[in-house]
Amino acid sequence: MASVQFYLPGVRSSDRRAGPGTPTASFAAHAPDVFRSPIPPRIPVGGVSSTPDHRRAVALLIFCALCWSIAGVFTRLLERAESFEVTFWRSLFCVIGVLAMMAWQGQRQPWRVVRAMGLPGVISGVMWSVMFTCFMLALTRTSTANTMLVSSLSPLLAALLAWLVLGERIRAATWVSIAAALGGIAWMVREGVSAEGVSGMLIALGVPLASAINLVTLKKMHAQVDLAPAVLTGAVLSCLITLPMAWPLSATPRDLAILALLGFVQLALPCMLMVRAARHLAPHEIALIGLLEVVLGPIWAWLGAGEAIGAATIQGGALVLAALALNAWWQNRPAFAR
Secondary structure: OOOOOOOOOOOOHHHHHOOOOOHHHHHHHOOOHHHOOOOOOOOOOOOOOOOHHHHHHHHHHHHHHHHHOOHHHHHOOOOOOOHHHHHHHHHHHHHHHHHHHHHHOOOOOHHHHHHHOHHHHHHHHHHHHHHHHHHHHHHOOOOHHHHHHHHOOHHHHHHHHHHHHOOOOOOHHHHHHHHHHHHHHHHHOOOOOOOOOHHHHHHHOHHHHHHHHHHHHHHHHOOOOOOOOHHHHHHHHHHHHHHHHHOOOOOOHHHHHHHHHHHHHHHHHHHHHHHHHHHHOOHHHHHHHHOHHHHHHHHHHHHHHOOOOOHHHHHHHHHHHHHHHHHHHHHOOOHHHO
16 A cells, blocks of 8 residues: 555544444444454565465455356356346346345445445446456357456456555565466466457456456555445446346246356355455455466366366466465565565
């Protein structure tokens, strides 16, 4: 961040200004302690530090990647729903899931919380909607391999944007980790990559760009406002965008059950948790750990649908895991050894 601020333990600056009855304070008061911890001071080199809160946030984000990775295996079980209809129903069930979580946390007037986020909430919500919709739109115009390769640029773009906006300096080891992870993803999908579908690849570029903007917004504004409800805004926008392209709807009851699972478990829960974890992680670190989704996806397809895992997938996945291990190892080294 651009400057170091001081925080009372477990209290955000917005909560100190707001009374206990205000939307922001009410929503934050019911969040688990790990998510209401003070934002750690900015570390001069690398933008992140290894603290108990940081390690818990990393573990939480790994769980988020695990949830995100189940999309492929479950969409293979759909009977009739496809393309934009899948995105519409997932987003709709995500809306329901986020509203349920907010109600469980004691927030009975979600739209007041959404309004309380102000402009940062609008920016974050729009970025969520771009991520929810652009990936599926890109798949209609280019190959899955091209889409995955372009989407994997997220850690690089997040690191560059954090450097420009937040002034975070990125360690050399982190750049090596990002390069190795990108190389691993490229190796995994190399057989399907082609020069065709340039328009689809440009649309797919919206996913890492939106992700980078969203992560930097989350990191910059967490001290002032709770941006978790922005997931709700993004899901609502995604529904409105994809419904005209999905009409007429054709999902069967079986499809709706699967899509409800994806909306709750693959979108609502991990996205809300990621927002909470983001206050303890640097933007590029979140994006880097998020690449586990690409590694875990083929494993779920093998376990759940019997799909063979090719040698390139294993090799590329191992390289991604090695990159994450390198970043984690370097980050946990004593400061004097860096």
